[in-house]
Amino acid sequence: MQDKDLYVGLIRLHILYHCSKEQVYGAGMIQELRHHGYSLSPGTLYPMLHKMEKSGYLTSESALVEGKIRKYYHCTPQGINALKLAKIKVKELFGELFQNE
Numbered sequence: 001m002q003d004k005d006l007y008v009g010l011i012r013l014h015i016l017y018h019c020s021k022e023q024v025y026g027a028g029m030i031q032e033l034r035h036h037g038y039s040l041s042p043g044t045l046y047p048m049l050h051k052m053e054k055s056g057y058l059t060s061e062s063a064l065v066e067g068k069i070r071k072y073y074h075c076t077p078q079g080i081n082a083l084k085l086a087k088i089k090v091k092e093l094f095g096e097l098f099q100n101e
Contacts, residue, residue, distance in 0.1 A: 023072040
């Protein structure tokens with residue numbers, strides 16, 4: 001993926017969106033993001049998830065799945081509120097980006 005720094009905010013919004021709908025785990029989120037054209041390694045995604053959790057947007061719980069510990073993430077009320085505010089900003093930007101096309 002080119003210009004990764006440019007898309008980090010969009011990736012975080014994807015994560016918030018999916019976590020607001022259902023709990024997600026890292027490997028599953030990597031696959032979901034690939035459907036949207038983002039190619040992230042675990043070394044990129046997991047620090048992002050941890051930072052979002054530390055910032056209060058996500059919370060996590062661990063579960064034993066097929067003999068391995070899997071960490072599931074879901075949105076906190078703060079994350080859901082941030083997503084609502086981001087939707088307003090994205091809609092505004094979308095309008096500007098495509099206004100004259």
